[in-house]
Amino acid sequence: MRRKLAAGNWKMNGTGDSLGELAALAESHPGPAADILICPPATLLSRAADTARGSAVAIGGQDCHANASGAHTGDLSAAMLKDAGASAVILGHSERRADHGETDAQVCAKAEAAMAEGLTAVICIGETLAEREAGDTLKVAGTQLAGSVPASASGANTVIAYEPVWAIGTGKVPTLEQIAEVHDFLRAELTIRFGAETADSIRLLYGGSVKPSNAAEIFAVSNVDGALVGGASLKAADFSPIITALETA
Numbered sequence: 635m636r637r638k639l640a641a642g643n644w645k646m647n648g649t650g651d652s653l654g655e656l657a658a659l660a661e662s663h664p665g666p667a668a669d670i671l672i673c674p675p676a677t678l679l680s681r682a683a684d685t686a687r688g689s690a691v692a693i694g695g696q697d698c699h700a701n702a703s704g705a706h707t708g709d710l711s712a713a714m715l716k717d718a719g720a721s722a723v724i725l726g727h728s729e730r731r732a733d734h735g736e737t738d739a740q741v742c743a744k745a746e747a748a749m750a751e752g753l754t755a756v757i758c759i760g761e762t763l764a765e766r767e768a769g770d771t772l773k774v775a776g777t778q779l780a781g782s783v784p785a786s787a788s789g790a791n792t793v794i795a796y797e798p799v800w801a802i803g804t805g806k807v808p809t810l811e812q813i814a815e816v817h818d819f820l821r822a823e824l825t826i827r828f829g830a831e832t833a834d835s836i837r838l839l840y841g842g843s844v845k846p847s848n849a850a851e852i853f854a855v856s857n858v859d860g861a862l863v864g865g866a867s868l869k870a871a872d873f874s875p876i877i878t879a880l881e882t883a
């Protein structure tokens with residue numbers, strides 16, 4: 635049985651003042667029936683880990699380098715994230731794929747580095763609007779899944795987030811049928827590659843304009859094990875009802 639996961643990606647938002655939202659969230663969900671993960675910007679990782687210590691909220695990074703150390707100005711290794719208090723890291727987010735030209739192979743190498751440090755890799759995939767309109771959604775999902783997920787993936791070290799690029803921060807959400815089609819496809823692809831036992835243990839998150847108003851219906855979709863939430867994770871008042879919807883799904 636997969637435990638549900640509500641993950642918040644603060645992206646490039648937040649300063650020390652934002653930690654009050656994290657504290658409020660942790661206080662509102664002392665014994666949640668779902669896992670909760672907040673991924674603040676790297677500048678807040680250590681303080682966020684201090685704020686969340688002893689609570690049910692885990693802290694994660696938003697990216698890591700594939701190498702353990704070295705001359706990579708501005709980058710952070712998986713070991714550094716772990717040292718700062720992270721237990722997970724988002725990898726291959728479409729914003730990094732677009733802004734930094736990250737390839738599936740690079741995402742896969744980063745995921746291997748994260749796993750080697752004991753971090754859970756939250757690996758993001760998803761099609762652009764042009765790819766969906768061309769009828770290539772499943773082809774893109776399959777290619778990104780195959781290329782970005784390491785052979786060592788398991789339910790313990792890997793979470794897959796399906797995030798259609800056109801749904802991120804736009805208020806546009808795929809139909810429930812469209813979400814189900816992709817999530818069922820991803821489960822089937824994982825089963826072919828890893829076998830049923832491992833495939834059934836890997837959580838599949840949906841991401842893209844998840845709000846308190848649409849969370850419950852999305853969480854009722856086949857093979858949706860939670861959400862990766864951007865904008866609505868910044869305020870406890872928005873993220874808390876999403877977590878509650880997941881707990882009761």
Ligand SMILES: O=C[C@H](O)COP(=O)(O)O
Pocket residue numbers: 643727797801802803804841842843844862863864865866
């Ligand atoms: O990582 C989160 C996703 O990009 C979703 O962002 P959003 O909830 O603001 O659409």
